[in-house]
Every structure is written in structure tokens, then in C-alpha cells.
Amino acid sequence: xxxxxxxxGWQAHLDTLAREATQGQARxxxxxxxxxxxxxxxxxxxxxxxxxxxxxxxxxxATRDVSPLLLDYAAVFSAAPEAPWLARCSGWPMLSAIATRxxxxxxxxxxxxWCIVEADGQRFNFRFPDTRRLPAIHAALTGExxxxxxxxxxxxxxxxxxxxxRQLPVPLRDSAHAERPVALGAQQFASLVSDSETDEILAVxxxxxxxxxxxxxxxxxxxxxxxxxxxxxPLDTYDKADWCERxxxxxxxxxxxxxxxxSLQAAGQAW
Numbered sequence: 001x002x003x004x005x006x007x008x009g010w011q012a013h014l015d016t017l018a019r020e021a022t023q024g025q026a027r028x029x030x031x032x033x034x035x036x037x038x039x040x041x042x043x044x045x046x047x048x049x050x051x052x053x054x055x056x057x058x059x060x061x062a063t064r065d066v067s068p069l070l071l072d073y074a075a076v077f078s079a080a081p082e083a084p085w086l087a088r089c090s091g092w093p094m095l096s097a098i099a100t101r102x103x104x105x106x107x108x109x110x111x112x113x114w115c116i117v118e119a120d121g122q123r124f125n126f127r128f129p130d131t132r133r134l135p136a137i138h139a140a141l142t143g144e145x146x147x148x149x150x151x152x153x154x155x156x157x158x159x160x161x162x163x164x165x166r167q168l169p170v171p172l173r174d175s176a177h178a179e180r181p182v183a184l185g186a187q188q189f190a191s192l193v194s195d196s197e198t199d200e201i202l203a204v205x206x207x208x209x210x211x212x213x214x215x216x217x218x219x220x221x222x223x224x225x226x227x228x229x230x231x232x233x234p235l236d237t238y239d240k241a242d243w244c245e246r247x248x249x250x251x252x253x254x255x256x257x258x259x260x261x262x263s264l265q266a267a268g269q270a271w
Contacts, residue, residue, distance in 0.1 A: 001091030002036075002199075003132065004163035004217040011086065013165050014097060017157055018073050021099035024154045028073040029107055033094035033129035035066040043085055044069070047076055050108035052115050052129075068115070068129035070108050073097070091216075093131040093161070100153040110151050110177035118183040131158040136195035138168050140188045147175035162217045197240075198224045204241040210248070222248055 014028070021028040034040050034051075041049050041064060053059055053067035076083060089095050100107055117126040127133040128149070138146060150156060156168040184192075201223050202212070212219035226247035227240065235243070 001213065002216065003091060003093045003159075003161045004215075006090040006095075006159055007163045007165075010090075010159065010163070010165065014073060017097050017099060017155070021154065024099065026099045026101045026152075026154050029098050029100065029104060030071045030073055030076065031096040031098055031111070031129055032069050032071070032089065033092075033131075034069050035130075036092040036094045037088060038065045040085065041065070041067065041069050044071065047071055048104075050104055052108060052112040055109070055112040056116065068111070070104060070111065072104050090163075093133075093159075094129065096129065096131060096134065096156060096158040098150075098153050098157075099155045100151060102151055102153075106177075107151070110149070113178055114149055114181055117181055119189040120186065132161060132199060133192070133195065134158055134168070135160075135166075136192060140184075140191045143171060144175070145182065147171045147173050148178045148181060151175060151177060161220055198227060200237065201227065201241050201244050204237060205245060205248070208241070208245070210245070219248070 014030075018028040032040065041051055049069040049071050051064055051067040051069050053063050056063065076086075098107065102110065111128075114126050114128060116123050126137070128137045138149075141149065150168075150170040152174040153170050154172065156170050157165050158168065160166040198220060202219065205223075206212070210219075223244045226244040229247075230240065230243055
């Protein structure tokens with residue numbers, strides 16, 4: 001698991017979102033990032049999920065097993081009010097709830113177009129269904145790109161790193177979905193690479209035996225703080241992991257900003 005367990009009442013909040021969607025003449029859809037529970041779509045086949053990777057050229061069964069999937073919330077809970085599979089999502093950054101006037105097929109086509117984007121002449125998997133990445137992705141997009149992604153959505157909620165529901169500031173204006181989104185600029189791409197660095201360091205630390213399962217969100221905040229303290233230092237991933245490992249052991253120094261006070265080497269020796 002990669003984020004905090006979902007906060008108490010998180011499932012009940014879906015009912016609230018569904019009621020609010022109905023009042024706005026919209027429907028609520030669940031967007032699930034299937035990579036965290038591979039093969040989930042097979043268990044939900046009777047609920048007619050839309051698989052976003054289905055639109056990719058050469059899509060295979062293995063690709064489908066890790067595809068983001070879209071479900072109509074009303075259809076899900078009229079068929080299975082308990083939905084025990086939904087509880088399995090807790091602790092994974094995989095759940096969004098989108099209220100929109102589009103049909104499931106229309107929304108699926110809109111989102112599927114954004115699953116692969118181009119940047120710096122290369123195409124890569126755009127990880128917006130991963131709720132760790134979603135806020136930075138949305139912030140990096142231009143206003144027009146945000147409108148193309150969200151379309152006529154009246155709200156886009158997601159469970160954040162701390163296990164609580166948050167909302168994206170969707171533009172609240174309709175935009176035809178792009179068959180092929182505009183390529184991301186260099187600055188947009190750089191901001192997204194930077195956003196993933198803390199998780200990459202946490203993954204390195206996990207391989208070194210650091211288990212943060214008791215406080216995933218707290219560990220994330222400490223590593224982010226440690227990296228901020230050495231921003232701009234010419235270090236590779238493993239040097240940064242060494243620094244963060246020491247930071248986690250001791251905890252943050254009260255007013256430490258190593259890049260302003262001394263070099264990383266001197267700070268490491270002081271520790």
C-alpha cells in the first residue's frame with residue numbers, strides 16, 4: 001500500500017457526491033487505477049466497466065489487467081450495495097469520483113485520449129488515474145488542457161495521500177475531447193518528473209528495508225521536506241536516498257536548510 005488508509009466515512013461520502021451530482025443534472029462515475037489491483041476488471045465484468053487502455057493499439061489481456069477503469073456509481077451500488085471489492089482500494093492511490101453530464105462511454109473516450117501523451121518527442125503513460133500524481137498533473141496543464149481532460153464535469157474528487165477526499169479545481173466549462181491531446185511542453189514535463197521524485201526515493205528506501213506502512217503519509221512528508229532542503233544539489237538518486245535516510249532517522253532539524261548553510265557533505269558529516 002502506498003498512501004494512508006482511507007479515512008472513516010469515505011464510502012458514505014460517495015453517496016453525498018452522487019446526490020450532489022444528481023442535483024446538478026449529472027451522474028457520478030468511479031475512476032479506478034487498475035494497476036494497483038491487477039485483474040480487478042474481471043471481478044467487475046457484470047458491472048460493465050469501461051477500460052481506458054482498450055483504445056490503445058495492440059491492447060492485450062495483460063494490458064487490460066492493469067488498465068484504469070470507469071464505472072457508473074449508481075449501477076455499481078444498485079447491483080451490489082456492499083461492494084466489498086471497493087474496500088480493497090483503501091491504502092492505494094487509485095480512486096477518483098467524477099460527476100459529469102457525459103455518458104459513461106463519452107467520459108471513457110475523453111479520458112482514454114489522455115492515457116498516452118507526448119512530451120519531448122516521446123510518448124508516455126500519463127498517470128492521472130494515480131491520485132498521487134493527479135494534483136500535479138492537473139496543475140501542470142494549461143486551462144484549455146484542463147478543460148479537455150475534465151470536459152463538462154461539475155466536480156472531480158479523489159482520495160489524497162492522507163486518506164481524505166479532496167477536489168480538483170475543474171474549470172467548469174465544456175470542451176470537446178481531443179482525439180490526441182496537445183504535446184506537453186518542456187516545463188510541464190519537468191514539473192511532473194519533479195513531482196514523482198519523493199515517491200521514487202521512498203521506493204529506494206523500501207528496498208533498503210524501511211517499512212513506512214504505519215505512517216505512509218508522514219514518511220512522504222518527511223522525505224519531501226528532506227528533498228526540499230537539498231534542492232539544486234548535484235546529487236544522484238542514491239545520494240539523495242542516503243540523505244533522506246539520515247533525515248528520517250533523526251527527524252528534520254528545526255531550522256535546517258542545508259543548501260543555504262553548508263554543502264550536503266558537511267551536513268552529512270555533522271549528522
